Amino acid sequence: xxxxxxxxxxxxxxxxxxxxxxxxxxxxxxxxxxxxxxxxxxxxxxxxxxxxxxxxxxxxxxxxxxxxxxxxxxxxxxxxxxxxxxxxxxxxxxxxxxxxxxxxxxxxxxxxxxxxxxxxxxxxxxxxxxxxxxxxxxxxxxxxxxxxxxxxxxxxxxxxxxxxxxxxxxxxxxxxxxxxxxxxxxxxxxxxxxxxxxxxxxxxxxxxxxxxxxxxxxxxxxxxxxxxxxxxxxxxxxxxxxxxxxxxxxxxxxxxxxxxxxxxxxxxxxxxxxxxxxxxxxxxxxxxxxxxxxxxxxxxxxxxxxxxxxxxxxxxxxxxxxxxxxxxxxxxxxxxxxxx
Numbered sequence: 001x002x003x004x005x006x007x008x009x010x011x012x013x014x015x016x017x018x019x020x021x022x023x024x025x026x027x028x029x030x031x032x033x034x035x036x037x038x039x040x041x042x043x044x045x046x047x048x049x050x051x052x053x054x055x056x057x058x059x060x061x062x063x064x065x066x067x068x069x070x071x072x073x074x075x076x077x078x079x080x081x082x083x084x085x086x087x088x089x090x091x092x093x094x095x096x097x098x099x100x101x102x103x104x105x106x107x108x109x110x111x112x113x114x115x116x117x118x119x120x121x122x123x124x125x126x127x128x129x130x131x132x133x134x135x136x137x138x139x140x141x142x143x144x145x146x147x148x149x150x151x152x153x154x155x156x157x158x159x160x161x162x163x164x165x166x167x168x169x170x171x172x173x174x175x176x177x178x179x180x181x182x183x184x185x186x187x188x189x190x191x192x193x194x195x196x197x198x199x200x201x202x203x204x205x206x207x208x209x210x211x212x213x214x215x216x217x218x219x220x221x222x223x224x225x226x227x228x229x230x231x232x233x234x235x236x237x238x239x240x241x242x243x244x245x246x247x248x249x250x251x252x253x254x255x256x257x258x259x260x261x262x263x264x265x266x267x268x269x270x271x272x273x274x275x276x277x278x279x280x281x282x283x284x285x286x287x288x289x290x291x292x293x294x295x296x297x298x299x300x301x302x303x304x305x306x307x308x309x310x311x312x313x314x315x316x317x318x319x320x321x322x323x324x325x326x327x328x329x330x331x332x333x334x335x336x337x338x339x340x
Contacts, residue, residue: 002031011040027329083253143325164199205229262316
């Protein structure tokens with residue numbers, strides 16, 4: 001038997017959740033049919049489509065909803081919840097977004113046949129906020145595509161017009177939880193130390209306005225360059241040619257860019273909170289994301305101590321092999337077979 005997949009999210013810019021679905025779909029053995037609106041639908045219109053058209057699609061067939069939401073009255077469903085941000089930190093998202101997801105996610109978690117999530121941290125938050133048993137939740141870790149492990153050069157990066165030959169990279173949507181304000185404060189002190197010999201490249205598009213509002217950074221130091229959204233094809237080169245990778249987000253359900261940077265052999269600085277220690281472990285430097293001085297000290301350590309940076313980069317490449325999309329797809333196939 002096959003399943004149907006709620007593919008509404010694939011009409012938007014490729015970010016972590018879209019990559020999650022894309023990587024798993026191309027590896028699944030279970031036959032599936034994508035179900036998506038005929039045109040991109042966001043906000044209320046998208047949710048209305050899920051609760052009406054999607055809810056009535058192929059009755060009796062198992063539905064997989066891979067991105068936190070789905071038809072609340074459809075029991076024959078597996079739901080992937082990546083994180084509990086709308087409940088844990090409603091101040092980071094719009095009022096309507098927080099109200100909708102804060103209501104629908106617990107209802108769905110209790111209603112559907114099974115819940116999938118991407119880290120032990122997220123599993124515990126789902127148990128605590130939705131009031132369901134841990135037996136109803138499977139942790140299926142994200143993976144890293146093999147192309148991030150391969151050697152990369154700088155030729156494709158010319159299209160990004162980077163103003164720095166030597167740079168530290170931060171990657172993620174421009175939104176409150178990514179903690180860019182504290183990173184900017186940290187970078188001010190780094191700039192003073194290195195006098196422009198190293199720049200900070202921030203790659204990622206502006207977070208969706210209907211989710212995050214018009215979030216803007218209050219201060220941006222001189223040697224910081226924002227690329228905007230970077231095409232998927234350029235990401236391996238952008239990672240590989242960085243001196244270090246900084247992922248000091250306040251909250252993550254997994255942290256896919258961190259795993260990708262590790263695969264590229266880049267020494268990493270990560271937050272000591274939420275799911276990030278599960279991904280980075282002892283293969284990088286963990287810091288308190290609320291302390292800009294600690295962020296700056298960790299980045300400077302990697303810039304000043306290239307032998308240790310190289311050791312951590314290699315340790316990251318070894319550790320990240322545990323995150324495998326093929327294994328994740330096999331686990332999902334097993335769940336589809338069990339719950340059909």
